[in-house]
Amino acid sequence: MRIMQNSGVPIYQQIAGQFREDILTGKYKHGEFLPSIRSLAKDLRISVITTIKAYEELEKQGLVTAVQGKGYYVNAQDSEMLKEQHMRKMEEHLLNAISAAKIAGISNSELIDVLKMLIETEDDSH
Amino acid sequence: MYVTSVINIHDLSKKFKSFELDIPSLNIPKGFSTALIGENGAGKSTFINILAGIRLDYKGKIDYFNGEKDEEKIREDTGYTGPGSYFMPHWNISQIAEASTLLFDNFNKEKFFEICSTMGIKLSGVESFSKFSDGMKMKVILANVFARETKMLLLDEPASPLDPLMRERLCEMLREYLDEGNGEKSILFSTHNIADMESVTDYAIIMERGKVVEQGFVEDLKEKYILVKGDINDADKAGSILFSFQKNGYGFEGLCLADDIERLAELDISKEIPSLSQISLAVMKKYTYLSEENL
Numbered sequence: 001m002r003i004m005q006n007s008g009v010p011i012y013q014q015i016a017g018q019f020r021e022d023i024l025t026g027k028y029k030h031g032e033f034l035p036s037i038r039s040l041a042k043d044l045r046i047s048v049i050t051t052i053k054a055y056e057e058l059e060k061q062g063l064v065t066a067v068q069g070k071g072y073y074v075n076a077q078d079s080e081m082l083k084e085q086h087m088r089k090m091e092e093h094l095l096n097a098i099s100a101a102k103i104a105g106i107s108n109s110e111l112i113d114v115l116k117m118l119i120e121t122e123d124d125s126h
Numbered sequence: 127m128y129v130t131s132v133i134n135i136h137d138l139s140k141k142f143k144s145f146e147l148d149i150p151s152l153n154i155p156k157g158f159s160t161a162l163i164g165e166n167g168a169g170k171s172t173f174i175n176i177l178a179g180i181r182l183d184y185k186g187k188i189d190y191f192n193g194e195k196d197e198e199k200i201r202e203d204t205g206y207t208g209p210g211s212y213f214m215p216h217w218n219i220s221q222i223a224e225a226s227t228l229l230f231d232n233f234n235k236e237k238f239f240e241i242c243s244t245m246g247i248k249l250s251g252v253e254s255f256s257k258f259s260d261g262m263k264m265k266v267i268l269a270n271v272f273a274r275e276t277k278m279l280l281l282d283e284p285a286s287p288l289d290p291l292m293r294e295r296l297c298e299m300l301r302e303y304l305d306e307g308n309g310e311k312s313i314l315f316s317t318h319n320i321a322d323m324e325s326v327t328d329y330a331i332i333m334e335r336g337k338v339v340e341q342g343f344v345e346d347l348k349e350k351y352i353l354v355k356g357d358i359n360d361a362d363k364a365g366s367i368l369f370s371f372q373k374n375g376y377g378f379e380g381l382c383l384a385d386d387i388e389r390l391a392e393l394d395i396s397k398e399i400p401s402l403s404q405i406s407l408a409v410m411k412k413y414t415y416l417s418e419e420n421l
Contacts, residue, residue: 010399012345038305045297048158048304049328052127053345068128069309 003044011046015054016061023063023074024085030076034064037071130192132156132278132312133177138186140172147172147336149186155329155343157309159300162316163406164333165414170316171208173333174282177314178206191277202232205271208282212267215256219249222266230274238273245269245295260287272299279303281315285323293319297326320403332406334413344402351405352387355379356395364393370408381408 001018003011022028034040037055041048055072058064064072101111131153140147147169154160162170175181177188179201190200213222219242226233239249245265255263264287271279279300285293303311317323330347332340342350356364361378365371367389371380381400382390400408 008398010345010348036305036308038301038308042298042301042305045301045325047324047326047328047344048301049343049345056127 001044003046012050012053012057015040015044015051016057019054019058020061020063023058024077024082028074030074032074033070034058034072034074129158130156132191133314134189136187136189138176138184138188140176140181140184145169145336147176147184149173149338152331152338152341154312154314156312157304157307158328159304159313159315159326160329160331161320161323161327161402162314162331162333163318163320163410164316165410165416168333169336170333171282174206174208174280174314174316178204178208178280180206180208202230203277205274205276205279206281207264207267207271207279207284209286212263213255216254218252218254219247219266222255222270226270226273232275233270234273234275238269241269241272242266245292261289261292264288265292268296268299272303277307277311279311279313279315281313283316283318285315285317285319290322293322297323300326320406321401324402327402330402330406332409334410335415337413339413340405340409347402347405348399350384351381351400351408352384353379353398353400353404354382354387354390354395355398356393360393360395364390364395370411381405 001015003014005011007014009017019028019034028034034055035043037051038048040051044051055064055066059066059072062075063077064074066072097115098111101108133154135149135152135154137151138147138149145167162174164170172181176184179197191203194200194203213225217225219239223235223238226238227235242249242265245268247262247265247269255266258266264284268284271281285296288296300313300315303313315323320327324344327344329343330341331338340347351369354364354368355377356379357377358373358375361373364378364380364382365373367386368380368382369386371378373379381404387397
């Protein structure tokens with residue numbers, strides 16, 4: 001886990017973001033407990049309250065559930081939510097492609113052709 | 127978040143000739159590390175001494191460990207370190223270990239020697255405590271308190287005499303202590319080295335002139351105050367709104383209460399998350415007894 005001190009993003013959000021990714025990509029499985037708040041604080045060399053806030057953020061997003069005295073375990077992940085997650089990522093990359101095409105003066109139809117071609121070669125290689 | 131407290135304070139007061147400690151109500155959270163911040167003479171040491179049972183001449187009520195009445199037990203479960211003479215000046219390390227074994231049932235001699243050697247203190251030397259440098263003395267004092275099985279640490283300025291490496295080591299030791307306790311062990315420490323200790327501060331209590339002027343979990347304080355910076359032509363407008371304010375020939379910066387940030391909407395400002403030092407400094411300046419010209 002990488003934490004940036006001066007990135008402008010609060011540290012608790014950085015931690016929550018990385019756990020979120022790990023949970024959604026299946027690194028943490030349903031029912032598995034996240035590291036305890038105090039051991040995570042020790043390992044990351046941050047204060048306990050910061051890790052609590054990160055876990056509370058994950059709880060708010062419905063990714064984990066708190067059990068008094070035991071810690072936080074990972075919820076069963078909704079497949080719709082996972083899809084939504086990947087959808088957003090895909091859109092982000094496509095938007096990047098569109099703006100790159102615009103800068104280079106590539107027309108929309110050319111862009112679509114390239115996309116089709118890439119999909120075909122990708123499918124062939126599988 | 128559900129938080130209980132390790133110490134509850136009610137109507138605590140202690141009058142001196144020119145100074146009065148006055149804390150109507152204060153709770154130290156259990157399972158966390160709390161920093162006591164404030165300028166020289168704000169009353170931090172007096173407060174810690176009262177909590178540690180070193181000063182008994184105060185008015186008010188202090189509750190430990192959820193109503194524990196057995197004073198012997200409270201003493202066993204509490205680890206205190208402070209400045210000033212601590213061990214007899216002619217004692218060497220092994221004599222300190224002997225004395226501590228007699229003083230506390232929960233003192234672990236092997237653990238003490240082990241911590242001493244990780245901190246680079248020679249165990250075999252005949253050198254007496256009084257010959258040690260300030261930093262070395264503090265290391266021995268800390269090793270001594272960490273060698274005991276306690277539930278609460280009250281540390282008066284533990285970081286001050288330590289070098290940067292040792293300060294980091296101290297932070298690690300504090301985090302390990304909290305981790306071992308798994309919510310049952312708590313720390314209260316006073317410090318002037320806010321930046322060095324921020325990474326191990328969960329809750330901050332800022333004292334000025336014998337009173338608690340600000341307190342809260344650090345993450346909450348960082349949402350309560352926002353660091354704003356702007357151009358010089360907006361300085362006067364911002365100055366009337368900001369909690370703390372500083373300007374130079376080119377621009378201004380200061381802390382704005384989150385509740386007031388809307389009032390800066392029309393100004394071209396940049397916003398940042400303040401550090402605990404920046405928050406502490408702004409609060410201390412607001413309540414200090416130094417006059418404006420002397421700051």
